[in-house]
Amino acid sequence: QVQLVQSGAEVKKPGTSVKVSCKASGYTFTSYGIRWVRQAPGQGLEGMGWISAYNGKTNYAQKFQGRVTMTTDTSTNTVYMELRSLRSDDTAVYYCARDTSGYHPWGQGTLVTVSS
Amino acid sequence: ELVLTQSPGTLSLSPGERATLSCRASQSVSSSYLAWYQQKPGQAPRLLIYGASSRATGIPDRFSGSGSGTDFTLTISRLEPEDIAVYYCQQYGSSHTFGGGTKVEIK
Numbered sequence: 645q646v647q648l649v650q651s652g653a654e655v656k657k658p659g660t661s662v663k664v665s666c667k668a669s670g671y672t673f674t675s676y677g678i679r680w681v682r683q684a685p686g687q688g689l690e691g692m693g694w695i696s697a698y699n700g701k702t703n704y705a706q707k708f709q710g711r712v713t714m715t716t717d718t719s720t721n722t723v724y725m726e727l728r729s730l731r732s733d734d735t736a737v738y739y740c741a742r743d744t745s746g747y748h749p750w751g752q753g754t755l756v757t758v759s760s
Numbered sequence: 761e762l763v764l765t766q767s768p769g770t771l772s773l774s775p776g777e778r779a780t781l782s783c784r785a786s787q788s789v790s791s792s793y794l795a796w797y798q799q800k801p802g803q804a805p806r807l808l809i810y811g812a813s814s815r816a817t818g819i820p821d822r823f824s825g826s827g828s829g830t831d832f833t834l835t836i837s838r839l840e841p842e843d844i845a846v847y848y849c850q851q852y853g854s855s856h857t858f859g860g861g862t863k864v865e866i867k
Contacts, residue, residue, distance in 0.1 A: 679856070681805075689797075689858040691804065739804055742797055746795035746810035746852060753804050 646670040648678075648740050648751035655757045656730050663726040666740030666755045673721040674698045677743040680714065680725045682736040683753075690736075694743060695723060730758045762787050764849055766858035772867045779836040781862045783849035788829045793853035796825055796834045799861075800845045808847075809834065841866060 651665040653713045666678060680692040683741050693704035695714040723740060740756045741747035763786040773779055783794070792812035807816040809825035812832055820827040822837045836843055844866055849859040 676852040684777075688861050689850075690794075691856045691858065694856075741805075745814075746796075746807045746816070746850070748810075748816060750804040750806070 646742065646749055648742065648749060649753045650738075650740060650751040653755040653757070654760065658731055658758055658760055659728055661726055661728040662689070662730060662756050663724055664740075665736050666723045666725070666751050668697075668721045668723070668742070671742075674718060678714075678723045679718075679741045679743045679747055680712075681739045681741060681750075683739070684733070684736040687736075692738075695734070699721065727756075730756075731744070732758050734758050761775075762789070762851060762855055762857055764851060764857055766847075766849055766859035768862060769860075770777050770863045770865065772820050773839050774867045775839055775841055777839050779834075779839050779843070779864055781834040781836075781861050781864075783832040783834070785825075785830040785832075785851060788833055789832070789851045790853035792828055792830050793851055794825075794827070795850045797848045797850065798824075798843075799848065800846045805848065830861060836864075839864070839866075 647669050649667045656662050659724050674697050677694050677696045682690050691718050695702045697716050711728050716723045733760045741750040765784045767782045794812040796809040801804040813825045824835045826833050846861045846863050848861045
Protein backbone atom coordinates (compact mmCIF):
# COMPACT_ATOMS: atom_id res chain seq x y z
CA GLN A 645 0.00 0.00 0.00
CA VAL A 646 1.03 3.61 -0.49
CA GLN A 647 2.88 4.75 2.59
CA LEU A 648 5.02 7.64 3.81
CA VAL A 649 7.20 6.99 6.85
CA GLN A 650 8.89 9.91 8.59
CA SER A 651 11.92 10.12 10.83
CA GLY A 652 11.63 10.33 14.58
CA ALA A 653 11.11 13.19 17.00
CA GLU A 654 13.80 15.83 17.40
CA VAL A 655 14.74 18.29 20.14
CA LYS A 656 16.73 21.27 18.92
CA LYS A 657 18.16 24.46 20.39
CA PRO A 658 17.20 27.87 19.02
CA GLY A 659 19.34 28.93 16.08
CA THR A 660 20.15 25.40 14.96
CA SER A 661 18.73 23.34 12.09
CA VAL A 662 16.61 20.23 11.75
CA LYS A 663 16.31 17.80 8.85
CA VAL A 664 13.24 15.57 8.64
CA SER A 665 13.01 12.64 6.25
CA CYS A 666 9.98 11.12 4.53
CA LYS A 667 10.40 7.71 2.89
CA ALA A 668 7.84 6.71 0.28
CA SER A 669 6.78 3.21 -0.72
CA GLY A 670 4.01 1.47 -2.65
CA TYR A 671 4.00 3.72 -5.71
CA THR A 672 6.25 5.15 -8.43
CA PHE A 673 8.14 7.75 -6.44
CA THR A 674 8.90 10.10 -9.31
CA SER A 675 5.27 10.34 -10.42
CA TYR A 676 4.14 12.58 -7.57
CA GLY A 677 5.35 15.62 -5.71
CA ILE A 678 5.54 15.80 -1.93
CA ARG A 679 4.08 18.53 0.24
CA TRP A 680 5.24 19.55 3.71
CA VAL A 681 2.72 20.80 6.25
CA ARG A 682 3.26 21.70 9.89
CA GLN A 683 0.97 21.97 12.88
CA ALA A 684 1.91 23.88 16.01
CA PRO A 685 0.52 22.54 19.31
CA GLY A 686 -3.25 23.02 19.41
CA GLN A 687 -3.24 24.91 16.12
CA GLY A 688 -4.31 24.33 12.52
CA LEU A 689 -2.45 23.16 9.44
CA GLU A 690 0.15 25.35 7.72
CA GLY A 691 1.63 24.55 4.31
CA MET A 692 5.38 24.92 3.96
CA GLY A 693 5.97 24.03 0.34
CA TRP A 694 6.32 21.39 -2.35
CA ILE A 695 9.00 19.42 -4.10
CA SER A 696 8.80 17.46 -7.33
CA ALA A 697 10.13 13.96 -6.84
CA TYR A 698 10.72 13.85 -10.59
CA ASN A 699 13.18 16.71 -11.00
CA GLY A 700 13.64 18.26 -7.56
CA LYS A 701 11.88 21.50 -8.47
CA THR A 702 10.66 23.30 -5.36
CA ASN A 703 8.06 25.90 -4.44
CA TYR A 704 8.31 27.23 -0.89
CA ALA A 705 5.69 29.21 0.99
CA GLN A 706 6.77 32.82 1.28
CA LYS A 707 6.88 32.60 5.07
CA PHE A 708 9.64 29.97 4.93
CA GLN A 709 11.68 31.17 1.96
CA GLY A 710 15.33 31.51 2.90
CA ARG A 711 14.97 29.17 5.88
CA VAL A 712 13.73 25.93 4.33
CA THR A 713 15.26 23.51 1.83
CA MET A 714 13.52 20.46 0.42
CA THR A 715 15.47 17.77 -1.41
CA THR A 716 14.88 14.31 -2.83
CA ASP A 717 16.92 11.12 -3.11
CA THR A 718 15.47 8.96 -5.87
CA SER A 719 17.83 6.09 -5.00
CA THR A 720 16.04 5.63 -1.67
CA ASN A 721 12.63 7.17 -2.49
CA THR A 722 13.15 9.67 0.30
CA VAL A 723 12.33 13.36 0.57
CA TYR A 724 14.01 15.66 3.09
CA MET A 725 12.93 18.94 4.64
CA GLU A 726 15.55 21.07 6.38
CA LEU A 727 14.53 24.10 8.43
CA ARG A 728 17.26 26.45 9.64
CA SER A 729 17.57 29.18 12.25
CA LEU A 730 15.03 27.46 14.45
CA ARG A 731 12.95 29.51 16.87
CA SER A 732 10.65 28.45 19.68
CA ASP A 733 7.63 29.06 17.48
CA ASP A 734 8.89 26.41 15.05
CA THR A 735 7.90 23.82 17.64
CA ALA A 736 5.36 21.73 15.75
CA VAL A 737 4.52 18.39 14.20
CA TYR A 738 5.84 18.32 10.65
CA TYR A 739 4.02 16.18 8.09
CA CYS A 740 4.86 15.12 4.57
CA ALA A 741 2.06 14.18 2.19
CA ARG A 742 1.84 12.96 -1.38
CA ASP A 743 0.53 15.65 -3.72
CA THR A 744 -2.32 14.14 -5.69
CA SER A 745 -5.93 15.30 -5.92
CA GLY A 746 -5.67 16.61 -2.41
CA TYR A 747 -2.92 15.34 -0.15
CA HIS A 748 -2.93 11.55 0.27
CA PRO A 749 -1.55 9.78 2.12
CA TRP A 750 0.19 11.65 4.93
CA GLY A 751 3.19 10.58 6.90
CA GLN A 752 2.74 9.90 10.59
CA GLY A 753 4.29 13.24 11.54
CA THR A 754 7.56 14.25 13.20
CA LEU A 755 7.50 16.32 16.38
CA VAL A 756 10.20 18.97 16.39
CA THR A 757 10.66 20.71 19.71
CA VAL A 758 12.76 23.87 19.84
CA SER A 759 13.89 24.69 23.35
CA SER A 760 16.94 26.10 25.07
CA GLU B 761 -4.02 35.29 -0.90
CA LEU B 762 -7.14 33.12 -0.91
CA VAL B 763 -8.54 32.70 2.61
CA LEU B 764 -10.81 29.84 3.70
CA THR B 765 -13.19 30.47 6.59
CA GLN B 766 -14.80 27.47 8.27
CA SER B 767 -17.91 27.54 10.40
CA PRO B 768 -18.97 26.77 12.98
CA GLY B 769 -15.84 26.55 15.10
CA THR B 770 -17.33 23.71 17.14
CA LEU B 771 -20.31 21.48 16.38
CA SER B 772 -21.92 19.46 19.19
CA LEU B 773 -24.31 16.79 18.01
CA SER B 774 -25.81 13.50 19.15
CA PRO B 775 -25.01 10.17 17.44
CA GLY B 776 -27.21 9.66 14.40
CA GLU B 777 -27.68 13.39 13.77
CA ARG B 778 -26.70 15.15 10.56
CA ALA B 779 -23.59 17.34 10.64
CA THR B 780 -23.21 20.22 8.22
CA LEU B 781 -19.81 21.94 8.02
CA SER B 782 -19.24 25.08 5.98
CA CYS B 783 -16.16 26.38 4.16
CA ARG B 784 -16.27 29.80 2.52
CA ALA B 785 -13.50 31.09 0.25
CA SER B 786 -12.53 34.76 -0.11
CA GLN B 787 -12.43 34.26 -3.89
CA SER B 788 -13.57 31.58 -6.29
CA VAL B 789 -11.79 28.22 -5.96
CA SER B 790 -10.63 27.13 -9.42
CA SER B 791 -12.14 23.97 -10.89
CA SER B 792 -13.43 22.86 -7.52
CA TYR B 793 -9.90 22.11 -6.23
CA LEU B 794 -11.39 21.83 -2.77
CA ALA B 795 -10.59 19.04 -0.34
CA TRP B 796 -11.76 18.05 3.13
CA TYR B 797 -9.65 16.29 5.75
CA GLN B 798 -10.43 14.59 9.04
CA GLN B 799 -7.93 14.75 11.88
CA LYS B 800 -8.46 12.70 15.01
CA PRO B 801 -6.47 13.50 18.18
CA GLY B 802 -2.85 12.43 17.91
CA GLN B 803 -3.20 11.37 14.28
CA ALA B 804 -2.23 12.76 10.91
CA PRO B 805 -4.96 14.28 8.76
CA ARG B 806 -6.82 11.92 6.42
CA LEU B 807 -8.21 12.89 3.02
CA LEU B 808 -12.00 12.54 2.93
CA ILE B 809 -13.14 14.50 -0.12
CA TYR B 810 -11.36 15.92 -3.18
CA GLY B 811 -12.64 17.89 -6.13
CA ALA B 812 -15.31 19.26 -3.79
CA SER B 813 -17.50 16.13 -3.98
CA SER B 814 -15.45 12.97 -4.72
CA ARG B 815 -14.93 10.60 -1.81
CA ALA B 816 -11.40 9.33 -1.30
CA THR B 817 -10.76 5.59 -1.29
CA GLY B 818 -12.24 3.81 1.71
CA ILE B 819 -14.27 6.76 3.00
CA PRO B 820 -17.76 5.77 4.20
CA ASP B 821 -20.67 7.06 2.14
CA ARG B 822 -22.09 8.96 5.11
CA PHE B 823 -19.49 11.61 4.23
CA SER B 824 -20.37 13.82 1.28
CA GLY B 825 -19.09 17.08 -0.15
CA SER B 826 -20.84 19.71 -2.22
CA GLY B 827 -20.49 23.27 -3.44
CA SER B 828 -18.66 25.35 -6.00
CA GLY B 829 -17.17 28.79 -6.44
CA THR B 830 -16.80 30.22 -2.95
CA ASP B 831 -19.17 28.09 -0.84
CA PHE B 832 -18.55 24.46 0.05
CA THR B 833 -20.12 22.02 2.49
CA LEU B 834 -19.10 18.76 4.13
CA THR B 835 -22.04 16.70 5.34
CA ILE B 836 -21.96 13.71 7.68
CA SER B 837 -25.37 12.17 7.17
CA ARG B 838 -25.51 10.16 10.42
CA LEU B 839 -22.89 11.02 13.01
CA GLU B 840 -21.00 8.06 14.47
CA PRO B 841 -18.91 8.25 17.69
CA GLU B 842 -15.75 7.59 15.63
CA ASP B 843 -16.40 10.77 13.63
CA ILE B 844 -15.22 12.89 16.55
CA ALA B 845 -12.42 14.92 15.01
CA VAL B 846 -11.39 18.27 13.60
CA TYR B 847 -12.30 18.76 9.95
CA TYR B 848 -10.31 21.01 7.65
CA CYS B 849 -11.11 22.29 4.20
CA GLN B 850 -8.29 23.07 1.79
CA GLN B 851 -8.00 24.58 -1.63
CA TYR B 852 -5.27 23.14 -3.85
CA GLY B 853 -5.72 25.23 -6.96
CA SER B 854 -3.59 28.28 -7.61
CA SER B 855 -2.22 28.22 -4.08
CA HIS B 856 -2.63 25.77 -1.28
CA THR B 857 -4.32 26.98 1.89
CA PHE B 858 -6.24 25.39 4.74
CA GLY B 859 -9.24 26.61 6.65
CA GLY B 860 -9.05 26.99 10.41
CA GLY B 861 -11.00 23.79 11.12
CA THR B 862 -14.31 22.73 12.65
CA LYS B 863 -14.27 20.55 15.74
CA VAL B 864 -17.04 17.96 15.85
CA GLU B 865 -17.91 16.63 19.27
CA ILE B 866 -20.56 14.34 20.68
CA LYS B 867 -23.25 16.00 22.73
